[in-house]
Amino acid sequence: MATTDHETLRILMNHRSIRRYKPDPVGDDVLLQLVQAAQMASTSSGVQAFSVISVRNPDTKKKLAALSGNQVYVEECPLFLVWCADMHRLEIAGTVGVGEPVKSARNTEQFLIATVDVALAAQNAAIAAEAMGLGMVYIGGIRNHIDEVSELLGLPELVYPVFGMCIGYPDQEPLLRPRLPLEAVLHEERYDDTRQADHISAYDQVYRAYMSERSGGKLTGSWSEAMAAKIPVPARTHLLAYLEKQGFRLE
Ligand SMILES: Cc1cc2nc3c(=O)[nH]c(=O)nc-3n(C[C@H](O)[C@H](O)[C@H](O)COP(=O)(O)O)c2cc1C
Structure with missing residues (x-):
């Protein structure tokens, strides 16, 4: 194995979510590198069906922290990224391509494609961040009040926030969380x-x-006990109505 492979593996195997950050800002140079790394992730048929919104404004982060279930690190992190699945740009592309409006199928497969694309892109950015000495944590909590989050960020139809991501220089060194055998x-x-x-x-x-x-x-408590408590509860039952409002026809 080449040395760089070892280095990449070392970074992957050392992952832990970071929820406490130093106040040091994360500069634009770093942000651009993270997003470039995200853009190089594999993407279904090249559709690149994601957008990412960088949030540094303290007031916006405060609102997003509250909307995410009062997760204080959303407010405290110097850079908060909102990763959105985006089928909207593809309709613009269709129009550019043929000179008249093209409406996408907006069906379950397209929903899945966009959701997978954004997850792959975000994970590339996460690894890039960790390689640069930054720490991160995903924030699925932004789906708690997905309507308000979409409103706050001005998301158009066919764009929906899949998760947020806190990024900053770590001010803690948590234990590695063990995984299944x-x-x-x-x-x-x-x-x-x-x-x-x-x-x-x-x-x-x-x-x-x-x-x-x-x-x-x-x-x-054990993992199996935690899962037994978790899986019967239908969380975020508002999502289907929200996705339909955003233009998807999930069938
Ligand atoms: C899609 C997604 C959403 C998540 N949402 C949250 C969240 O809202 N708040 C939080 O503190 N951690 C969140 N996490 C982090 C997980 O809790 C964490 O990755 C998991 O417990 C494993 O721990 P580790 O990342 O330290 O290895 C999320 C992770 C993923 C992949």
Whole structure:
């Protein structure tokens, strides 16, 4: 393996979400590099169906922090990026291409394409940020009040915010959050359901120790317990109506 590969892997394997930042600003030079890295992510048929809104204005960050469930680091981070799936620009492209309005299908496949495109782009930016010594955390909380967020940022039809991202120089060094045993997620040739429960039980042990260390002994719950509490709850049930309002026909 080439040295650069090792360096990239080192960065990937050292990832942890950062939720406390130094006040040092993140300059435009850095922002442009992050977005260029994002733009080089693979993109379905070259559609590049994403836009990213950089927010540094303290008042806007304060509003976004409140709309995200009072996540203070949204306000405190020097740079907040809102990653949006964007099918709007493609309709403009269609018009440029043939000289008359072209309406996209706006269906589930296009919704998925745009959502995947923005996620891949954002993760490229996240890795680039970490390679540059910055820290980051995704903020799915911006979907809590997605209508208000869209209004605040002036999002047109066919553009929707998928998640935000706090970026700044880390002022903490959290523990690495352990992941499932590799065997739980890697299947050879065919999906193997025979040992999932064993892998999960093994993970629960590791996870409990992590939670206990992270919380100074206060939290000792297992991952499987956390998932059991989480998965039955239908979160953010407003999203379908919102997406329809933004112009999608999910069917
Ligand atoms: C799409 C997405 C949304 C997330 N939303 C939030 C969020 O709103 N607030 C937060 O503190 N962390 C959020 N996270 C961070 C996850 O909690 C974190 O990545 C996960 O616990 C694993 O920890 P690690 O990133 O430190 O390895 C989000 C992560 C993803 C991928």
